[in-house]
């Protein structure tokens with residue numbers, strides 16, 4: 001078997017076209033959705049990611065404001081910038097690019113963002129909402145993975161989903177979303193014994209660790225759907241995921257490529273959350 005590709009670029013194109021229409025409808029009601037992106041420091045990878053987000057906003061008609069600060073910015077100063085954006089009616093979404101310099105407490109910064117502007121879905125209020133099944137912003141990467149599964153018509157009810165990775169931004173919320181879709185969910189991590197024993201049970205396998213070639217063909221059940229969240233650079237500087245793509249595509253039924261898979265979908269869901277933030281404010285005046 002050779003797996004079919006889940007094309008994150010093509011699906012993003014479709015979803016972004018629909019977003020453009022929602023933005024036009026908002027414009028017709030006198031609202032221009034706005035996203036503020038805050039970048040602290042001069043990490044080249046972060047600069048590229050942030051630029052891509054700003055470009056994607058323009059593509060669907062979202063107004064974006066990029067704030068760049070030197071790595072020496074104090075936590076207090078950053079918190080003040082967030083307060084100002086929280087109070088700014090032209091801004092519907094706020095994203096603080098991670099990682100932050102080590103002298104800044106990232107969790108404290110995230111908690112300072114108004115939950116109704118937390119389009120990353122990282123605030124405890126949004127994490128809690130996901131946990132208890134209430135509406136709120138879902139973290140963009142797992143949300144994008146769910147959209148990909150939906151797109152290929154993967155019925156999750158009763159399926160065994162295995163997530164490798166337990167981060168607050170990918171692994172844990174991914175597991176919750178799969179659970180909400182009635183999958184039976186296993187979370188594996190660095191202390192898991194017999195990783196391959198678990199992954200071989202997976203009808204849906206999500207790799208979100210950050211280690212090239214962590215998932216090899218012998219760890220994958222024939223016909224499984226494999227979602228690769230990894231973003232690694234190999235020795236030659238080439239972008240690669242956590243999955244041995246060439247090997248695993250011989251066993252899986254569906255597989256996401258890196259690049260061109262989960263990455264573009266992450267940005268698409270950021271745009272989705274931002275448009276939704278603007279729509280919610282129009283329909284819920286107190287929001």
Ligand SMILES: Nc1nc(=O)c2c([nH]1)NC[C@@H]1CN(c3ccc(C(=O)N[C@@H](CCC(=O)O)C(=O)O)cc3)C=[N+]21
Nearest residue numbers: 049095096097098099120259260261262263264266267
């Ligand atoms: N507050 C915050 N929110 C984030 O969502 C966030 C963050 N911080 N910090 C960094 C990570 C990383 N991230 C990516 C998004 C898209 C691609 C992406 O589109 N990748 C392209 C390739 C890009 C390339 O060639 O380098 C692809 O996979 O095809 C990559 C990485 C969002 N992050």
